[in-house]
Amino acid sequence: MRRLRTIIPLLLLMQCGFSVSASDFKGKEQIMSASGAFEIQLDPQGDDNIPAGRMIFSKKYTGGLVGSGAGQMLSKRTDGGIAVYMAIEEFKGSLDGQSGSFTLVHKGYMSGETQRLEINILQGSGKGELKKISGSMQIIQEKDQHNYVLTYKL
Structure with a gap:
């Protein structure tokens, strides 16, 4: 899946007449995203x-992240x-087909006028194929459904 994300932009640029090689993208981290839903107990x-x-x-x-958090x-x-609120969550499973684990750090604040929620991947917490992961997560709550968007680099 990750390889397709690199190849597809290259093919599109080549169709438009640009000369592009894979070395043009070497060493550059791509910002990716995964989305889906989660159930919480x-x-x-x-x-x-x-x-x-x-x-x-x-x-x-479920979705781009498949696994469990605790x-x-x-x-x-x-x-x-x-x-x-503050929370520490350990995720184990796969992200867009890559297996591993990482830690999410939650910080939330709510008043009558303001609402903030910041969830970040703890730098250096990745394991397995997710060893170099960094990024952040958004939670979108609609009625009783919890959805997420994870923005990350590997």
Whole structure:
């Protein structure tokens, strides 16, 4: 699949009369993306003495990512409706047909006026064919469906 992403642009350029060789693309990292959906199961932990919530979660990914995610989340919601969460998630499976694993770091913030969610791949966390992965993820929630777009480099 990754090889096709390199060959198709070359063929298109050649059809337009440009002279292009594969060496023109050597050493240059391509930004790629994968999208799909995931199901999540949350398991709240009973930390009654701690003023923040803690959950263990598991995910099942389909689409460009095929596999599972597992992690822990810490969250806090104030009486005024401001909320924050942080999570660390370990993904294992395949990305566009390449097997391996990597770590996602989640940081979220929500108030009445603002909502931010940042999810990044932890640099150096890739294993297997995903060893050199870097990038970020967006989560799109529509009704009860969770979708993702992963933008990455290998």
